[in-house]
Amino acid sequence: MQDIFIGRQPIFDRDLRVYAYELLFRNSDTNAAGFTDGDQATSRVISNSFIEIGLDKIVGRHRAFLNLTRGFLINDWPLPFPKDKVVLEILEDIEPDEEVIRAVGSLRAQGFSLALDDFIYHASLKPLIEHAEIIKIDIKPLSEQALIEHVRELRNYPVRLLAEKIETQDEFRFCRELGFEYFQGYFLSRPKVISAREIPPNGLATVQLLGRLQDPQASAEELERLISQDVGLSYKLLRYINSAFFSLPKAVESIRQAVVYLGNRAIKTWATLLVFSGIEDKPHELMTTAMLRAKMCELLAEASGEARSDAFFTVGLFSALEPLLEAPLPKVLDSLPLSDEIRNALLAFEGPYGEALRCTLAYETAEWERVHFNDLSGSQITEIYMQAAQWADEATQMLAN
Missing domain, CATH: 1.10.3210.10 (Hypothetical protein af1432)
Known part of the structure; x- marks a missing residue:
């Protein structure tokens, strides 16, 4: 028998109601990721969520945010997900080259909702922004003025904004006043580790x-x-x-x-x-x-x-x-x-x-x-x-x- 684990962190709307959960790799009940192979971590999250534990038991009626590595994007692996229940996150370290942009466009054409993770604005990311439904802005490395400029620039696109890594009341209040639709961070809720027993x-x-x-x-x-x-x-x-x-x-x-x-x-x-x-x-x-x-x-x-x-x-x-x-x-x-x-x-x-x-x-x-x-x-x-x-x-x- 083997214990299986998955991290789950809630994402809130402007009224602090749970909108979705981001599902995170965990290999023990210690609340830390601890992996070196991104593709393998993504595979385990998908397997544990959809097969071992069951997505409905993890997120209920809410949506699930799942991180996708470059390997999952460009290898054209079939993604057997219910399109209305998942949001696919494009990780920030993925270079937006032609191969990636083509893969992202294909996912969007299939009806998947896409989010850009840990987003810091750069002109090279425009092709990805055009396919995104949600953009998750990492507020930690940005000054208040830089955050204001990010929001102003992104309002030119039909996207919804999610402020992540919120750790204080002041950060939450400031992002809410800027018009962010969704919020995620330790101030609101830390990830919770869910475990189960795997059938051999x-x-x-x-x-x-x-x-x-x-x-x-x-x-x-x-x-x-x-x-x-x-x-x-x-x-x-x-x-x-x-x-x-x-x-x-x-x-x-x-x-x-x-x-x-x-x-x-x-x-x-x-x-x-x-x-x-x-x-x-x-x-x-x-x-x-x-x-x-x-x-x-x-x-x-x-x-x-x-x-x-x-x-x-x-x-x-x-x-x-x-x-x-x-x-x-x-x-x-x-x-x-x-x-x-x-x-x-x-x-x-x-x-x-x-x-x-x-x-x-x-x-x-x-x-x-x-x-x-x-x-x-x-x-x-x-x-x-x-x-x-x-x-x-x-x-x-x-x-x-």
Whole structure:
């Protein structure tokens, strides 16, 4: 597991309401950049913001300012950003040569909003100004008179001005009186470091496969194709179905036969169990626990007349995803196409699914006062637990062979 970090500093409007956040590279919870490779830092900010943590969780309904290096500009790499949610900052150390100006024009033509960072006016920057929507003026190296002249010159262009590196009340007041639209700096707010836990590569592949298996729209043909693409999964599934656990009168020789014989719902369940069992370097007992929870939730549903016992099974099984993948459960669930009912059950024990899971976990930890589900008696729940434990032990042994 690896901790990931990103810095976030708010940008305010004239009424001191948050307009946007600038996203900054951080490699620890220390509030400092600490990098030597600008392209790599930009890549990490993009990856952490859009893939690992999620842009909506970092900036909410606000826009995100992202720094772009020369490499990102001129290499014409596709930028998979929502154009209405990001502002691309052109760093001050980028030489505005023909290649850069052409790249900036292309981004503007694609509909991206552009900002010039740490701006100090020079005639050579006019081609960039013409493509900019926002210009961020670094007020620290400028005298009051020089700042006034910057504003006067830039008012000849249809741009909005952002005063950055504001560190005092007087600086904020002066820039506001000059007509700046936006403000950023330590006086208003220091950057905040946001951290999360990264799903390891093997865990990410597992989540992606689980997500496809859990797709409620998946047809029998799609399930057959999905399982057949994974040779190991196909082999294990066929071996398992042909084991004494099922006692079939005739051998199942293909994934298509397995899907037809078991049906979509059952084939999803067993394929999912096999994916779980294939997670590397996890204790045998953890897999048994996951399967016991799944079966107990399913049996609680069946005994009390609840519909969709397969969904109860999924809730019990997925309650063990966090220790299995060593990643926060909300982050894992974001990658899975689960219904709100299942998601809320896993995160907040809501609804019948959540009540079954709460009962199962309470039995697991001997919190007897919380062991209840619908109108089932204590003896019924105990019997269900014993059945689930036996099934989980047998199924785990078969999956491991």
